[in-house]
Amino acid sequence: MAQTTRALTLNIGSSSLKAALYEVGPADDALLIFAAHAERLGASGSHMSVRDARGATLFTTEQGLSDHPTALQTLLGWLHQQDESGFDVVGHRVVFGGQQYREPQLITDDLVASLAGLSHFDALHMPQALRAIAYTRREYPRIAQVACFDTAFHRTMPQEARLYGLPYALADAGVIRYGFHGLSCESILLQLRALDPEAAEGRVIIAHLGAGASMTAARNGVSLDTTMGFTPTGGLVMGTRSGDLDPEVILYLLEERKLDAAALRRLFTAESGLLGVSGVSGDMRDLLEQSATNPRASAAVTLFCYQARKYLGALAAALGGVETLVFTGGIGEHAAEVRKRICADLDFLGVRVDTARNAATAAIISTEGSPVTIRVMRSEEDRMIALHTSRLMQQGMLGQG
Numbered sequence: 001m002a003q004t005t006r007a008l009t010l011n012i013g014s015s016s017l018k019a020a021l022y023e024v025g026p027a028d029d030a031l032l033i034f035a036a037h038a039e040r041l042g043a044s045g046s047h048m049s050v051r052d053a054r055g056a057t058l059f060t061t062e063q064g065l066s067d068h069p070t071a072l073q074t075l076l077g078w079l080h081q082q083d084e085s086g087f088d089v090v091g092h093r094v095v096f097g098g099q100q101y102r103e104p105q106l107i108t109d110d111l112v113a114s115l116a117g118l119s120h121f122d123a124l125h126m127p128q129a130l131r132a133i134a135y136t137r138r139e140y141p142r143i144a145q146v147a148c149f150d151t152a153f154h155r156t157m158p159q160e161a162r163l164y165g166l167p168y169a170l171a172d173a174g175v176i177r178y179g180f181h182g183l184s185c186e187s188i189l190l191q192l193r194a195l196d197p198e199a200a201e202g203r204v205i206i207a208h209l210g211a212g213a214s215m216t217a218a219r220n221g222v223s224l225d226t227t228m229g230f231t232p233t234g235g236l237v238m239g240t241r242s243g244d245l246d247p248e249v250i251l252y253l254l255e256e257r258k259l260d261a262a263a264l265r266r267l268f269t270a271e272s273g274l275l276g277v278s279g280v281s282g283d284m285r286d287l288l289e290q291s292a293t294n295p296r297a298s299a300a301v302t303l304f305c306y307q308a309r310k311y312l313g314a315l316a317a318a319l320g321g322v323e324t325l326v327f328t329g330g331i332g333e334h335a336a337e338v339r340k341r342i343c344a345d346l347d348f349l350g351v352r353v354d355t356a357r358n359a360a361t362a363a364i365i366s367t368e369g370s371p372v373t374i375r376v377m378r379s380e381e382d383r384m385i386a387l388h389t390s391r392l393m394q395q396g397m398l399g400q401g
Helices: 068-080 109-116 126-139 152-156 168-172 182-195 247-255 261-270 273-278 284-290 295-319 329-334 336-343 355-359 381-394
Strands: 005-012 017-024 030-039 047-052 057-061 089-094 144-149 204-209 213-219 222-226 324-328 373-376
Touching: 005 126, 005 381, 017 068, 017 381, 030 068, 030 381, 047 068, 068 126, 089 126, 089 381, 109 126, 126 144, 144 381, 152 182, 152 222, 182 204, 182 213, 182 324, 182 381, 204 295, 204 329, 213 295, 222 295, 247 261, 273 284, 273 295, 284 295, 284 336, 295 336, 324 329, 329 336, 336 355, 336 373
Parallel strands: 005 089, 089 144, 204 324, 324 373
Antiparallel strands: 005 017, 017 030, 030 047, 047 057, 204 213, 213 222
16 A cells, blocks of 8 residues: 555535645655635635645636535536646545544445434534535545544543433433534644643643634543534534524524524524624624624624633633633634634633734734743644545555445
8 A cells, every 4th residue: 555645635614615635644744735715605705715835826716606516616627627636535524423423434325324314413514515525426436535523523521511401311312512623623732732742731722713613622632521512503603603592592483483493493503693693794804894883793793702701711610720722713813803802801711812922813822921822723624634534544444435
């Protein structure tokens, strides 16, 4: 078997598509060949860009990317035209693996059927991922493909962090807190281990803030608790997702407002969050631009930051303190104002932001001598997918598919 694996990764987000091609060596050294990013899919301003490892643009388009299939077809159409577009395996980010899939899996017809049965747990991501898997299996029938699960990282959460206050029979039936953004958390801890091994094993809170947003508490390099629960709709307020709700709100909407299940799902996943509160956009960039003149946009930003600050405190309590706070995701990496507001008034936890460093988005934005090191790091989910996929291939577990 070849010592180097060329892995194409596909990462389907709620409003985005990311892809990358890596060459992965036997020592887990992953060399990026190109990375692609399509965002605001289905909305105005949708676009895609493909860049090489140095950041040089290889391809770009702003022609109406109406949905994920269109973006995927555009990307693979460009890839077909390249002279050196070969790869050995395709790795897919699959958001939900349930209780049965705790490790990356070779994609087979049986696995696809099993994942289709789990789609109701995450109607926002799973159908899109399954369509991407079906499309790439048709396009590359002889290339092995692997599913890497976002929920797998959180399998280490203790029982008290997984249970809801419901009859235990429901927990046995799978109604538990699973947690998501696991590949992102893995990638952050892998990078942190290279930067500061002691910190990576300490008390870490990872704030993955984007269109989907969650926070995770980790210690000894494993997940202890996280804000998302049964589905990626729970926890923090997000771009178009409501986050946590009083269950009686759902009953009120069912009984008094006469909404059915489909309308509730649409409300909670596509019409709420920043979009619902602001009435204008679910994109934090838009809201920050308008917050000075639009009270509802300002209210949405304030709510997002307040909820994140509150959950940060809760996770610090679960950890017994915090030593490292990492901001990642599109908002976490780029919105200095949001980082500043989330960290405001948390001096009692040792969270102290250096204003100039934060404004410049430095790698470390905490003050000198701060008890908590605050970092801004880029999530490398695609690299984690490539590593997981390559490891499975190198173990001889993948044949031609």
